Amino acid sequence: MMKKRIGIIGTGTAGLQLAYSLKNDFDVTLFHYEESDEVRHGRIRSTQVHFHPTLDREKRFQMPGMDTAPSIQTIHFSMGQQKLFVGKLAGAATSVDQRMAYSKAMDDLVQQGVNFRKTRVARDEIHALAESFDLLIDSSGKSGPLPAFPVEAGLTPFLAPQRKCIVGYFKGVAPVEPEGISITVVPGAGEMFEIPALTEQGAVTILFLEALPEGMLDVFKPVKSAQAFEEQMKNMLRDHFPEIYGRVDLDRFALANETSYLQTAVTPVVHRPYLMLNGTLVLGCGDSVFLADPITGQGCNTASYCAEQLYETLIAYKESTWDEKVGIDYWSRTRPYVAEVTEWTNAMTGPMPEHIVQMLLKAAADQQVADQIAHWFEQPQKAYEAFFRQ
Numbered sequence: 001m002m003k004k005r006i007g008i009i010g011t012g013t014a015g016l017q018l019a020y021s022l023k024n025d026f027d028v029t030l031f032h033y034e035e036s037d038e039v040r041h042g043r044i045r046s047t048q049v050h051f052h053p054t055l056d057r058e059k060r061f062q063m064p065g066m067d068t069a070p071s072i073q074t075i076h077f078s079m080g081q082q083k084l085f086v087g088k089l090a091g092a093a094t095s096v097d098q099r100m101a102y103s104k105a106m107d108d109l110v111q112q113g114v115n116f117r118k119t120r121v122a123r124d125e126i127h128a129l130a131e132s133f134d135l136l137i138d139s140s141g142k143s144g145p146l147p148a149f150p151v152e153a154g155l156t157p158f159l160a161p162q163r164k165c166i167v168g169y170f171k172g173v174a175p176v177e178p179e180g181i182s183i184t185v186v187p188g189a190g191e192m193f194e195i196p197a198l199t200e201q202g203a204v205t206i207l208f209l210e211a212l213p214e215g216m217l218d219v220f221k222p223v224k225s226a227q228a229f230e231e232q233m234k235n236m237l238r239d240h241f242p243e244i245y246g247r248v249d250l251d252r253f254a255l256a257n258e259t260s261y262l263q264t265a266v267t268p269v270v271h272r273p274y275l276m277l278n279g280t281l282v283l284g285c286g287d288s289v290f291l292a293d294p295i296t297g298q299g300c301n302t303a304s305y306c307a308e309q310l311y312e313t314l315i316a317y318k319e320s321t322w323d324e325k326v327g328i329d330y331w332s333r334t335r336p337y338v339a340e341v342t343e344w345t346n347a348m349t350g351p352m353p354e355h356i357v358q359m360l361l362k363a364a365a366d367q368q369v370a371d372q373i374a375h376w377f378e379q380p381q382k383a384y385e386a387f388f389r390q
Contacts, residue, residue, distance in 0.1 A: 014286030052091030074180030087374025144288025274327025
């Protein structure tokens with residue numbers, strides 16, 4: 001009996017995990033507009049932290065790991081100039097430059113016999129492409145979706161970005177102790193995240209600034225070069241984040257390379273991730289359909305969760321016809337999680353609710369509460385409960 005044919009558009013977190021999980025049961029073809037070497041030597045994609053549930057899923061599907069990546073075991077939290085607490089994660093997390101991780105996985109999949117087609121799929125090609133497969137999966141990322149998946153209005157309250165996202169991978173920044181993720185909130189202006197990460201240039205610190213549009217931290221728009229980005233970030237740390245600036249070695253402070261920075265802005269939007277095209281089921285997974293602001297670090301983790309649920313759905317229907325019923329089942333499996341992540345993340349872009357402020361202050365004197373807050377990032381359902389079920 002011939003294996004069912006699945007086309008996967010995109011080689012990000014969702015697309016790659018889906019390829020690994022589905023390749024033994026189905027005939028899988030990956031579509032991406034770059035080959036692995038172009039990914040490896042291109043511009044950074046975003047920030048990324050794979051918390052332990054995502055790492056567990058990657059092990060389940062035998063995806064290649066990066067054993068030399070820094071082990072992230074804590075969340076440091078500061079409000080303005082005041083350090084409040086250090087919470088312990090339940091399991092170690094890692095951050096690996098997506099250029100390294102994705103290119104390595106792409107090469108590995110090709111070696112294992114997965115078909116790869118270098119092409120940029122356009123929106124007007126989706127109908128024709130769908131006819132070649134039993135299932136088409138859009139994992140095209142933030143640039144998607146490619147098919148006209150309907151917007152879930154109840155989970156999409158914003159019409160514009162809530163933050164400007166400014167990201168650089170830097171050498172010369174000593175990590176916080178104990179090593180982990182550092183979050184500094186500047187009320188009314190934005191947030192700075194520090195993330196220890198592995199790149200092909202070695203260990204770096206990701207400095208990720210989320211600036212309220214037109215606020216006092218939104219000063220990177222004129223920056224057009226790596227050198228100007230470095231200078232502006234140094235000034236930003238000196239003027240607004242003195243604790244971080246105190247850990248900077250000014251002689252070594254520099255981007256990992258000239259493509260290790262980006263500026264972007266994300267309008268959070270959730271789509272219903274299924275439709276039929278020319279009799280073929282088309283599904284969405286990852287940022288193409290479940291796009292949240294990066295403020296809670298859930299993009300790649302949500303993509304991984306939903307990719308596993310999609311795998312489970314397709315295995316359950318392996319011998320059945322793949323029609324809209326399969327899409328409905330996939331969405332019913334993923335919607336509760338997506339809704340909770342989305343509502344928590346959207347809430348984090350606004351003023352902190354008073355009961356959350358009180359919880360953060362309590363964590364300064366109560367390690368158990370500090371650890372509970374750290375666990376929000378690993379299990380966002382707990383964050384949702386803290387924000388909305390008090």
